[in-house]
Structures are given as C-alpha cells and as structure tokens.
Amino acid sequence: MKIIVLAPADDVAILTERAAAGDRPLGSGLPLSAAVPAGHKIARHAIECGSPVHKFGQVIGYATEDIPVGAHVHSHNLAFGAHAGDAEAGADLDQARKAVPELQPRTFEGYRRADGRVGTRNMIALLATVNCSATVIRRAADEIERRGLLDAYPNVDGIVALTHGTGCGMAADGPGWSNLQRVLWGHATHPNVGAAIFVGLGCEVMQIARMKSMFGAAGEERFHGLTIQESGGTRATVERIVARVTEMLPEIDTARRSPSPLSDLVVALQCGGSDGYSGITANPALGVASDYLVGHGATVILSETPEIYGAEQLLLRRAADAKVAAALTERIRWWEDYTSSHGGSMDNNPSPGNKAGGLTTILEKSLGAVAKGGATPLNEVVGYGERPTARGLVFMDTPGYDPVSVTGQVAGGAQIVVFTTGRGSAFGSKPAPTLKLATNDRLYNTMIEDMDLNCGDVISAGVSLADKGAEILDLIVATASGKHSKSERLGLGDNEFVPWQIGAVM
Amino acid sequence: MKIIVLAPADDVAILTERAAAGDRPLGSGLPLSAAVPAGHKIARHAIECGSPVHKFGQVIGYATEDIPVGAHVHSHNLAFGAHAGDAEAGADLDQARKAVPELQPRTFEGYRRADGRVGTRNMIALLATVNCSATVIRRAADEIERRGLLDAYPNVDGIVALTHGTGCGMAADGPGWSNLQRVLWGHATHPNVGAAIFVGLGCEVMQIARMKSMFGAAGEERFHGLTIQESGGTRATVERIVARVTEMLPEIDTARRSPSPLSDLVVALQCGGSDGYSGITANPALGVASDYLVGHGATVILSETPEIYGAEQLLLRRAADAKVAAALTERIRWWEDYTSSHGGSMDNNPSPGNKAGGLTTILEKSLGAVAKGGATPLNEVVGYGERPTARGLVFMDTPGYDPVSVTGQVAGGAQIVVFTTGRGSAFGSKPAPTLKLATNDRLYNTMIEDMDLNCGDVISAGVSLADKGAEILDLIVATASGKHSKSERLGLGDNEFVPWQIGAVM
Ligand SMILES: [Ca+2]
Ligand SMILES: [Ca+2]
Ligand SMILES: [Ca+2]
Ligand SMILES: [Ca+2]
Ligand SMILES: [Ca+2]
Structure with a gap:
C-alpha cells in the first residue's frame, strides 16, 4: 500500500494507489469501511471535529466530525473554513528574489515582429x-x-x-x-x-x-x-x-525564424481537470520551470483567479510592491462580488471531477494550483486579455474555465501555454500552442496522443522536481522554436477560443 | 420623392428612397439641411418639444426639441418616453379571436416520431x-x-x-x-x-x-x-x-415522410438587422402568415423580449387569460432587473445598425417587431428553451440576439424558423431550418443567395400583405416538406447554436 506525506506536520497522507475496503493503508488504525481511490486522503492520526486539517503544510479545511486514524478524509468530514486574512504583503519578497536562478543565456528560434515582440508561430x-x-x-x-x-x-x-x-x-x-x-x-x-x-x-x-x-x-x-x-x-x-x-x-x-533570447518568451500557465496528483507532481514541476523562465528574463503568466482563491496570501507575500498587492486584493474582492451578485460563491469549486480525483476544498485545490507559479516575486497584476508590461511572474485575472482563461492569456501576448491535467483534457489553442502535462502515469498512458509530457514519474519513478522542471523547460524551448505540440498535431484550437462573457445578453 | 404614411394620425412620414440635402420630400416646409437615408422619418407638421410622436398610429417617443415641418426626425430630436403602463389585459381578446381565420385543412410531408411530434428534417x-x-x-x-x-x-x-x-x-x-x-x-x-x-x-x-x-x-x-x-x-x-x-x-x-396536418407545425418567428422597412413590409406580412398558421391549428412562437419591450401592452390586451398576462408581465419585470443588475437598461436597443436604418427608439422597433405575431390571441408564455403546450400564438422569453434566441426556440420544438431582416443576415439554424425574408428590394438583390423571399415588393410593387402572407405560408409548407432553404444550401447552422449564458463564468 503506497502512501505519500507532503509535509512533516500534515494531518493527512495521500494514497498513490487505490485502497480496498478492509485495507489499512497506514498499517494501523481502523480498516477502511469502503474502497478509497488513488489521490485521496486518509487521516494520519485522530482529528477532532472542528480542528484544522493540514496538507502541503497548509490548512486545507476543518473537520466537520471526529475523524479516526486511518479514515478516508473528504467532503463527508472536511469543509472549507475562513480565509487566513492576515497576509503580510511583501513579507516573503526577499526569499522570493533569492528563488530567481542565475542561468547561462539561452535562445529559441522565433519570428521577430516590427513591434519588437517575437512569435513562436507565423x-x-x-x-x-x-x-x-x-x-x-x-x-x-x-x-x-x-x-x-x-x-x-x-x-x-x-x-x-x-x-x-x-x-x-x-x-x-x-x-x-x-x-x-x-x-x-x-x-x-x-x-x-x-x-x-x-x-x-x-x-x-x-x-x-x-x-x-x-x-x-x-x-x-x-x-x-x-x-x-x-x-x-x-x-x-x-x-x-x-x-x-x-x-x-x-x-x-x-517571415523567418532567428535566434531570440528566452527573455522574449511570454508563457501562460494553466490547469484543467485537476486531481489529487496535480498539486504534487505536474504543478510543482511546472513551478520549477517557471522559476527557470524567470531566471532567463521571460514573462510567466499565472491566472485562474477562482482557482488561486484561498491561497492568495502566498502570492501577496511575494508581491513586488504595495501596488501589485493592492491590485491582487482588489481582483479577489471583485470576484467575491461577481459570484455573489449571481447568487454563487467562490467555493462552488472544486468541480465534480476534481472531487472524484480527491480534492475536497477550494483551498486544497488552490494551494496546488498556485504551485505552477514557482517561488519568484509577483511583479504585476493585469486584467483579462491585457498585455503585461513587467517581466518575471505576473498574474492575469481570468476565470478558471480553461478555454476562457487561455483565450485571455493568449490575448495578453502569451506565445505558448503549458497546461497540467490529472483527469485528462483535449484542450488546444491557436495562434499560441498548448503543451499538456499529465499529473499521473495512468492518464499519460490512456491519453498518450493528447499528452505532451508525463509528470507522473515524479511519484512512480522518483524523478526529482528539479529534473522534471528542466525537462519542461526544454520542451517549451523546442516548441517555441517550431516543434509541434500534440494538440497542434490533432488540429485543436479553433473551437477553444472563448472570450470571457460578462453582462446581460439582450 | 416617395413617402409613405402608415396611419392617418401619424406625425411622421417614411422616406421610401434617399432624399438629398435641399430636398422637400413633402413638397412643403423647410428644405432638408442634410441628406436623409431611405427608411428614415420626416415630420409631417411642426412638433413641439415634449410632444408625443406617432408612427403606426402609436406613440414611438417624445420630441426633445421643437421640430419644424419637413425635418428629419431621429435620435437628435426624438427620445424614448415612459411606458403606457395602463394595459388592460385581455381587452382585445374578442377581436383577437375573430382574427383567427377559418381555413380548409392542409398538410405537409413530415417525419412522424414515436412521441407524436413531426419532424421537418431527419x-x-x-x-x-x-x-x-x-x-x-x-x-x-x-x-x-x-x-x-x-x-x-x-x-x-x-x-x-x-x-x-x-x-x-x-x-x-x-x-x-x-x-x-x-x-x-x-x-x-x-x-x-x-x-x-x-x-x-x-x-x-x-x-x-x-x-x-x-x-x-x-x-x-x-x-x-x-x-x-x-x-x-x-x-x-x-x-x-x-x-x-x-x-x-x-x-x-x-424514417419516411408522410402527410401531416399543419397543426403539427411549430414555427418560430425571428427578426435581426431590422431597418425602417421591417415594421412595414416583412413583419406585418409574416404576421398574416402567423394568423394563417394559427387558423390551421399550428403553434407560432414569438420571442425576443427586449425587442417587444415597450409594445407589450399590445400582447397583454390579446392574452387568453389572466395567467398568460401575468406570466408576460413577470418576464418583462425580470428583464428590467436582469439588465439593470448588469448596469444596463432595456432601451440600450436599438443597435447601431437599427439606428442607421432609421429606427430611433426601442418603442418604434418593438411595434414593428410585434407585428410578426399577427393578430390572434396570446395563448401561452414559456421560458427559454421550454416546450409550449398550447397551440396558436405563444410567447417564449428569449434575448433578441439572433443565435441565442433561435437556439431557445428550436430547443422548444420549433421545426422551422422564419427570420425577417432589413440590413441583411447570414443566419442559419440546425436541426430546424431558417427561412430569411428581406424587408426591401435592395437587400434582396444584393444578398440574393441568402434571402429566401423578398417582401420589398409590398412597397415597390404594391403587393398586398394578404398575398405576401399567403406566399410566406406556401414557402413554410414547402420547406417543412423538404425543400431546402437558402441557409441550408449554404450549410449554415452549426456555428449559430448559442445557448443563453446567464451567470458568472468561474
Ligand atoms: Ca479547472
Ligand atoms: Ca483552467
Ligand atoms: Ca469559439
Ligand atoms: Ca433577433
Ligand atoms: Ca456554437
């Protein structure tokens, strides 16, 4: 019975394979009363009703009943709590600056345009x-x-x-x-x-x-x-x-391709159909690649406001200045209004598929989603479809819904999109190609014609996140230089152009 | 210089061709200070600032300045006023019942399905x-x-x-x-x-x-x-x-076609890209065809709530019972809330194209739009995409935007759509075909591959509305029996499926 524990103080362990009814994945505690799928959580010790539950070393929610050791932890006994709310904007900025690696200059083959920007396609x-x-x-x-x-x-x-x-x-x-x-x-x-x-x-x-x-x-x-x-x-x-x-x-x-420094790249980060592995394989590996890109002077766009909701304090603590922090907070408040004025709520997320994959709360999903952005300073916050002016990590306010989010990111000038998925996705984009990273071996193998890279081997073969991040960077550079992504080979990207529609249809 | 006057007490006449600067289309009054396009309105007599302005024998707005005889009447001197508000629900019901013609039974060739409904396509x-x-x-x-x-x-x-x-x-x-x-x-x-x-x-x-x-x-x-x-x-x-x-x-x-009574037809009415002729040629001619269909026991779906806004009293006075009237009023109020909660207003309409075509106010446009529904009783009000249970004239609540409105009408079971246009449209729908009626000769001739029928000859050749209505009915029956519409020949209808999106995108 394989389990992983993501941080020493965590209250839950993650099943890396399905456990049957009667199994004791921890080797102790009560036997499971029903089967539990891979990617789901089990309690490492007894948790009292009302107590916070930790994963990734962070609070992901609160127990809604007493949970015995070894029990399945999910929607039936865990729910979303209040936000931390006490973010100290910029508190982690020094540490974030140290996370920008110093790297040898590197180039890709792109189409330089009259306005100075460089295309990865023509x-x-x-x-x-x-x-x-x-x-x-x-x-x-x-x-x-x-x-x-x-x-x-x-x-x-x-x-x-x-x-x-x-x-x-x-x-x-x-x-x-x-x-x-x-x-x-x-x-x-x-x-x-x-x-x-x-x-x-x-x-x-x-x-x-x-x-x-x-x-x-x-x-x-x-x-x-x-x-x-x-x-x-x-x-x-x-x-x-x-x-x-x-x-x-x-x-x-x-038009002809010519060598261009990686600082001319604008790379969009995306996830869709997340599962319990997203936050532990593909997203943190993509975070390493993001840090490499930032080290090369590129621009990296993190987005999907509803999916970072609950984990925004991690970004605020890395904000380059007070203006950036205020802009992010303003967007979060706008979203609370936007959803509540439509009778909804920001924790409508995770989706049925996310829940089936083992993600219980929006907070848990968000912590995994933010990992895509790596560890460097947050240098700018832009609106939907706006072009970033800063380099390094920037945030674009978009919905989480894949086609709508990517459409805004590409409108903002991203020439390449990197998309992690655990449940599986047939997404593609044009004119900027999408690379799809599988969070687990099973998905990679069953949808191999759609998946550009497997990150499941971070668990199944013990590949380090640093090595996986370097592999992702190599794939980004090759794709930026003209190598076709799987979704390009399949011809995807026309139907997936979906502008964010706000307001009354009359 | 050709003009038409739609009702004896009207304050405006309609130009049936373009007038140049210096022209006096009425033969009296001041010469026009600038050219005025066909379909636009000119004052038949001096109108005082604040006075109601009548067209179709109905108030279409109020003068916002003193208007001299012979002057162009449009957005610069005419604006939308308050609703009449004093509708007497059912007041015209007896008269509406008399408008249902008695007709010899007639059939079309359709595909009868297991649930008793009949398809016009397979x-x-x-x-x-x-x-x-x-x-x-x-x-x-x-x-x-x-x-x-x-x-x-x-x-x-x-x-x-x-x-x-x-x-x-x-x-x-x-x-x-x-x-x-x-x-x-x-x-x-x-x-x-x-x-x-x-x-x-x-x-x-x-x-x-x-x-x-x-x-x-x-x-x-x-x-x-x-x-x-x-x-x-x-x-x-x-x-x-x-x-x-x-x-x-x-x-x-x-599946095989077989003779089916016209009472098995559900016909959706639509207009898009309206102009100054819509309300005087194609829409009233389609109204005649609607009355014939009702006489045959068919169901006719009028829709586009924002485009009947301001003229809803005409429908309320023909409501079959108090429940129908209350349902229509409820939908009108819902729309006032829906648009105002998005910072909009119901008189955002008419569109730039409508205005260029000579329609000044939503009220003016609505009076022309309601004409499509003919003169029979309003028997039911249904929600977007709901299937009507009544026969005769029914109202389905939809936006006015063509693809969204027709998508709801077809979802509700319409097997054929009849669409009037003055500015021109390349609309089509599947699985139910759309017939497009031109409101004027110029459009019919310039977009002849897209237009199924010309209603411009109501003005240019003096064809009666009764004859034009009969011609429309014949075309509906032929198309229901398998004759291809122009939009079917062009292969339109896949991209025009657009469900009405309400609420936050997350
Ligand atoms: Ca998602
Ligand atoms: Ca997404
Ligand atoms: Ca699209
Ligand atoms: Ca319309
Ligand atoms: Ca569509």
Missing part, C-alpha cells in the same frame, strides 16, 4: 466580430485548406478562424464589451499572427471601425476588415476573404 | 456538453461527411455538431445551468433529430448522467452518451463517435 488569423460572421470565416479557412493555398508557403504555419457566440445583443461598454474588444485586438496583433482579417456582419454592437479607432494605428499594416452586408452575402464574403488571404500570402511568407 | 445530432468536447464532435461530423458515410442513406438529411463555449466554470444550478440543460435536451430529443449523441470531457459541471436522470427516460432510445476521458483522448473519441453513427445509420434511415 499564422493567419480570421476573426469574427460577432457570431453572425462565424460561419463565413470558418468556411473561408476550410476553403483555403481545401484548395491547398498555403502549400506553396512553407513559412506560414496555418490559418485559424476565431469565432464566438457574442459581439451583439450586449452593452456597448462595460467589462463584457472591454473583454471582447481586448481579446479580438490582442489576437489580431499577436506576435504569432502574420496577418489578420476581421469579419463582421455589419450592424453589430462590436463595430470594427470603433475598435480600430480605440486602439489607434498599432499593427494597422497587418490589419484588414470587411463585412457580410457590404460584401453581398455568405458566399461572396467567403470568396472575398479567400482572395484577400491569397493576395497577402507572399508577404506573410517572408 | 438529422443526426452530436452535442457537446462542454466546450472541452467541441473539437471532437466537429471532427467526427467532418469525418463522417469526408468518408461519405451518409451517402447510402437517402432518408438521413445530414449531421450537425452543436458546440458552445460553456458547460463548466459555471454554477451547477440556477437559470444559466437550466438554460443550457433545456437547450441540450431539447435539441437531442427534437422531432427533426433521428438520433443524438452527447459527448463530454468527463469532469465538467454539465454531467450527462445528471441531465439524463433529470429528464427521465423520454427519448432514451435515441439518446447516447460518451466522454473523452473514458474514450482515451481526441482521436479515439472521434473514432468512437464515427463508429457509433455508422452503427445507427440503417435504423435512422428507416
């Missing part, structure tokens, strides 16, 4: 300003592939049609409108995009001309726009898009 | 419970078409992949969750669907098993479900879906 983006133009851009992208129009252009990495369900029937200002506008503009001007065409119906709330004037001339030479109403309908618009792309291809194809 | 539906399975179902549908698997089955009308951006990162109860659940179930069990496969990732909030248990065994024999996490990843899931469809095809192909 793609054509078709963007719908409204759902009403979703079909025409998909049809145009299909036609371009069907006719083999890209075949003669080896430096063009593909075409993506970015569609969504909104863009009209919405307020023409406020957070929902700003989110959509930033996401569309951020994708059109993304360093992985060689040229972009916006396509509207013509009468929608999200007007191409207004967006263009709001953002000024930036990237204008790569920016084109047309509408269905002006173009004469579905088929005529598809043909106009195909003709426009055909015209632009020779110019887009002139 | 399709296979793949449904994603969550965005995480969007790509696999689209890929499976593409594969099935690419391999020509449907070619041997002439009675199968096609396959549709219904994807969306939600299904996780959401509350597991409340209106957003109920909407999604009703929409998914309503499409899976739709009479136009011969067989349905739900595909999930596995760990999402919108669990297949929970949905199945909530709705009971209804339609179970046509219902299948699988997840990516159980199937071994993207490619394996695509293959499983393709294999499942291949297995089911011979059985689905046994």
Whole structure:
C-alpha cells in the first residue's frame, strides 16, 4: 500500500494507489469501511471535529466530525473554513528574489515582429466580430485548406478562424464589451499572427471601425476588415476573404525564424481537470520551470483567479510592491462580488471531477494550483486579455474555465501555454500552442496522443522536481522554436477560443 | 420623392428612397439641411418639444426639441418616453379571436416520431456538453461527411455538431445551468433529430448522467452518451463517435415522410438587422402568415423580449387569460432587473445598425417587431428553451440576439424558423431550418443567395400583405416538406447554436 506525506506536520497522507475496503493503508488504525481511490486522503492520526486539517503544510479545511486514524478524509468530514486574512504583503519578497536562478543565456528560434515582440508561430488569423460572421470565416479557412493555398508557403504555419457566440445583443461598454474588444485586438496583433482579417456582419454592437479607432494605428499594416452586408452575402464574403488571404500570402511568407533570447518568451500557465496528483507532481514541476523562465528574463503568466482563491496570501507575500498587492486584493474582492451578485460563491469549486480525483476544498485545490507559479516575486497584476508590461511572474485575472482563461492569456501576448491535467483534457489553442502535462502515469498512458509530457514519474519513478522542471523547460524551448505540440498535431484550437462573457445578453 | 404614411394620425412620414440635402420630400416646409437615408422619418407638421410622436398610429417617443415641418426626425430630436403602463389585459381578446381565420385543412410531408411530434428534417445530432468536447464532435461530423458515410442513406438529411463555449466554470444550478440543460435536451430529443449523441470531457459541471436522470427516460432510445476521458483522448473519441453513427445509420434511415396536418407545425418567428422597412413590409406580412398558421391549428412562437419591450401592452390586451398576462408581465419585470443588475437598461436597443436604418427608439422597433405575431390571441408564455403546450400564438422569453434566441426556440420544438431582416443576415439554424425574408428590394438583390423571399415588393410593387402572407405560408409548407432553404444550401447552422449564458463564468 503506497502512501505519500507532503509535509512533516500534515494531518493527512495521500494514497498513490487505490485502497480496498478492509485495507489499512497506514498499517494501523481502523480498516477502511469502503474502497478509497488513488489521490485521496486518509487521516494520519485522530482529528477532532472542528480542528484544522493540514496538507502541503497548509490548512486545507476543518473537520466537520471526529475523524479516526486511518479514515478516508473528504467532503463527508472536511469543509472549507475562513480565509487566513492576515497576509503580510511583501513579507516573503526577499526569499522570493533569492528563488530567481542565475542561468547561462539561452535562445529559441522565433519570428521577430516590427513591434519588437517575437512569435513562436507565423499564422493567419480570421476573426469574427460577432457570431453572425462565424460561419463565413470558418468556411473561408476550410476553403483555403481545401484548395491547398498555403502549400506553396512553407513559412506560414496555418490559418485559424476565431469565432464566438457574442459581439451583439450586449452593452456597448462595460467589462463584457472591454473583454471582447481586448481579446479580438490582442489576437489580431499577436506576435504569432502574420496577418489578420476581421469579419463582421455589419450592424453589430462590436463595430470594427470603433475598435480600430480605440486602439489607434498599432499593427494597422497587418490589419484588414470587411463585412457580410457590404460584401453581398455568405458566399461572396467567403470568396472575398479567400482572395484577400491569397493576395497577402507572399508577404506573410517572408517571415523567418532567428535566434531570440528566452527573455522574449511570454508563457501562460494553466490547469484543467485537476486531481489529487496535480498539486504534487505536474504543478510543482511546472513551478520549477517557471522559476527557470524567470531566471532567463521571460514573462510567466499565472491566472485562474477562482482557482488561486484561498491561497492568495502566498502570492501577496511575494508581491513586488504595495501596488501589485493592492491590485491582487482588489481582483479577489471583485470576484467575491461577481459570484455573489449571481447568487454563487467562490467555493462552488472544486468541480465534480476534481472531487472524484480527491480534492475536497477550494483551498486544497488552490494551494496546488498556485504551485505552477514557482517561488519568484509577483511583479504585476493585469486584467483579462491585457498585455503585461513587467517581466518575471505576473498574474492575469481570468476565470478558471480553461478555454476562457487561455483565450485571455493568449490575448495578453502569451506565445505558448503549458497546461497540467490529472483527469485528462483535449484542450488546444491557436495562434499560441498548448503543451499538456499529465499529473499521473495512468492518464499519460490512456491519453498518450493528447499528452505532451508525463509528470507522473515524479511519484512512480522518483524523478526529482528539479529534473522534471528542466525537462519542461526544454520542451517549451523546442516548441517555441517550431516543434509541434500534440494538440497542434490533432488540429485543436479553433473551437477553444472563448472570450470571457460578462453582462446581460439582450 | 416617395413617402409613405402608415396611419392617418401619424406625425411622421417614411422616406421610401434617399432624399438629398435641399430636398422637400413633402413638397412643403423647410428644405432638408442634410441628406436623409431611405427608411428614415420626416415630420409631417411642426412638433413641439415634449410632444408625443406617432408612427403606426402609436406613440414611438417624445420630441426633445421643437421640430419644424419637413425635418428629419431621429435620435437628435426624438427620445424614448415612459411606458403606457395602463394595459388592460385581455381587452382585445374578442377581436383577437375573430382574427383567427377559418381555413380548409392542409398538410405537409413530415417525419412522424414515436412521441407524436413531426419532424421537418431527419438529422443526426452530436452535442457537446462542454466546450472541452467541441473539437471532437466537429471532427467526427467532418469525418463522417469526408468518408461519405451518409451517402447510402437517402432518408438521413445530414449531421450537425452543436458546440458552445460553456458547460463548466459555471454554477451547477440556477437559470444559466437550466438554460443550457433545456437547450441540450431539447435539441437531442427534437422531432427533426433521428438520433443524438452527447459527448463530454468527463469532469465538467454539465454531467450527462445528471441531465439524463433529470429528464427521465423520454427519448432514451435515441439518446447516447460518451466522454473523452473514458474514450482515451481526441482521436479515439472521434473514432468512437464515427463508429457509433455508422452503427445507427440503417435504423435512422428507416424514417419516411408522410402527410401531416399543419397543426403539427411549430414555427418560430425571428427578426435581426431590422431597418425602417421591417415594421412595414416583412413583419406585418409574416404576421398574416402567423394568423394563417394559427387558423390551421399550428403553434407560432414569438420571442425576443427586449425587442417587444415597450409594445407589450399590445400582447397583454390579446392574452387568453389572466395567467398568460401575468406570466408576460413577470418576464418583462425580470428583464428590467436582469439588465439593470448588469448596469444596463432595456432601451440600450436599438443597435447601431437599427439606428442607421432609421429606427430611433426601442418603442418604434418593438411595434414593428410585434407585428410578426399577427393578430390572434396570446395563448401561452414559456421560458427559454421550454416546450409550449398550447397551440396558436405563444410567447417564449428569449434575448433578441439572433443565435441565442433561435437556439431557445428550436430547443422548444420549433421545426422551422422564419427570420425577417432589413440590413441583411447570414443566419442559419440546425436541426430546424431558417427561412430569411428581406424587408426591401435592395437587400434582396444584393444578398440574393441568402434571402429566401423578398417582401420589398409590398412597397415597390404594391403587393398586398394578404398575398405576401399567403406566399410566406406556401414557402413554410414547402420547406417543412423538404425543400431546402437558402441557409441550408449554404450549410449554415452549426456555428449559430448559442445557448443563453446567464451567470458568472468561474
Ligand atoms: Ca469559439
Ligand atoms: Ca479547472
Ligand atoms: Ca483552467
Ligand atoms: Ca456554437
Ligand atoms: Ca433577433
């Protein structure tokens, strides 16, 4: 019977394999009354009703009944308690600065753009300003592939049609409108995009001309726009898009990869379908890779506000200054309002799948989620889809829901996404590719065509987190230089573009 | 210079063609200081600041400055006023009953299903419970078409992949969750669907098993479900879906069309991209067709609550009983709360395109929108995606935004959608087809591949509304019997499935 204990003072041990009814995984205590899946927790000693329960050396909740030694600890006897609340912003900053490693300079092969940013891909983006133009851009992208129009252009990495369900029937200002506008503009001007065409119906709330004037001339030479109403309908618009792309291809194809320092990388961190292993294998290994990236001067974007909720004090203690700490606290309060005004609550999380995987409380999940960000200072907090100005570790406010979160991160300029999963995910993104890391061997083996790297061997083969972090960094550098991720090979990433919708649908 | 006056007591006339600066369209008054587009309004006499302004014989707003005779009347001098508020529910019910025509029985050729409903198409539906399975179902549908698997089955009308951006990162109860659940179930069990496969990732909030248990065994024999996490990843899931469809095809192909009375039809009414002609050509002509359908015992679904806002008294006066009237009033109040709680307002409408087309106030737009529903009694009010139980004219509460509104109407069992447009639209829907009616000749001619019928000739050639209504009914019957709509020929309808998202994204 294998168990692991994550920190010496923990009240629970983690099962690394399934225990049957009647088993005594600790070798002592009462036999289990029912089977307990791998990744779940058992009590290392008797815990009194009302006592805090520790995992990762941190409080993950409070016992809701007396728990005997050896018993399964989960939703039936453990619940979320109050936040610590006494965070001392910046208290761990010195220690966090020491966590930035000094490293030899290293490069990747990227496409340097006129604005100084560097792409890891050279793609054509078709963007719908409204759902009403979703079909025409998909049809145009299909036609371009069907006719083999890209075949003669080896430096063009593909075409993506970015569609969504909104863009009209919405307020023409406020957070929902700003989110959509930033996401569309951020994708059109993304360093992985060689040229972009916006396509509207013509009468929608999200007007191409207004967006263009709001953002000024930036990237204008790569920016084109047309509408269905002006173009004469579905088929005529598809043909106009195909003709426009055909015209632009020779110019887009002139881009070439060249060596660029890793400080030009913006890497987004993501998790989805977490399990009991996420916080002990893939997330901390990705945290090591994050620290390496920060050591190289890159930007690393941690996100998913609802999934760090409860563990925000860990980030506040590493905040580079009071402004950064205040910005994070403001976002946390905004989320409490946002969810409660919709009759919800921040601890609606974890999801049914998370619970099946052994995560009992949002606090427990959050401690594991924050581990992705490593140990370096938190240098900036940005809004959804905003471009970070700082290097090092930054936080972008996004939902936890994978497609919505990644869409904001890519809009903010991330050229690569690293995604940990325990239950399994078929996620992919464009124009920035996603790498998927499995938290356990079983998942890696059953979804091997979707998983880019196995972190399960941290438990099954005793691979150190430092070695696994270095392996993740190597994979990031290779992928940034053009190696295809598994999700790229499978062609994922068009359907997973989902801007964060806030506000009434009218 | 052509003008039309819609009701004798109206304060404004409508330009049927563009007037240049210096023109006097009425033949009297001051010359126009600037050009005025067709469809816009001019003052028939001097209007004092603060006075009500009438069009369709109804108040559409109040003058915000003194308006001289012959002047352009629009947003600069006309604004929305308070609601009438003194509606007498049921006051026009006798008159509405007389508006139901007595007609000779008529049939269409439909697919009769086990539950007694009749399909106008016989399709296979793949449904994603969550965005995480969007790509696999689209890929499976593409594969099935690419391999020509449907070619041997002439009675199968096609396959549709219904994807969306939600299904996780959401509350597991409340209106957003109920909407999604009703929409998914309503499409899976739709009479136009011969067989349905739900595909999930596995760990999402919108669990297949929970949905199945909530709705009971209804339609179970046509219902299948699988997840990516159980199937071994993207490619394996695509293959499983393709294999499942291949297995089911011979059985689905046994369906045959047979004569069914028009009382088996459920027809949804929709408008999008309205202009100054919508309320005077296509909408009242569709209103005539609605009355014919009601005369045949069919169900007609009027929707788009924000677009009838301000004209709800017209419906309340035709309410079949106090319960129906109370349900409509309750929905209007709900919308006032919904929009104001998001910092918006119900008169955010009309959209930029509506305004360019000459519609100044929501009231003016609403009076034109309600005309689609004809003149018969309002027999029922249902929630978004709910199945009406009454025949005749019913109201379904939906947003006005086309893809979201139609998705609810089709979920409620509509087998055909009739959509009027003045600015132009490339909308389509599956599994129930959409017919698009142009409000003016110019649009019909410029988007002829998208428009199923021209209603512009009501003005340009003096065609009567009664004749145009009969022409619309003939087209509905032909389309219900298998004739393809323009949007079906263009293959629209997969990307336009957009469930009404309410609540926080987490
Ligand atoms: Ca999308
Ligand atoms: Ca998640
Ligand atoms: Ca996530
Ligand atoms: Ca969709
Ligand atoms: Ca509409």
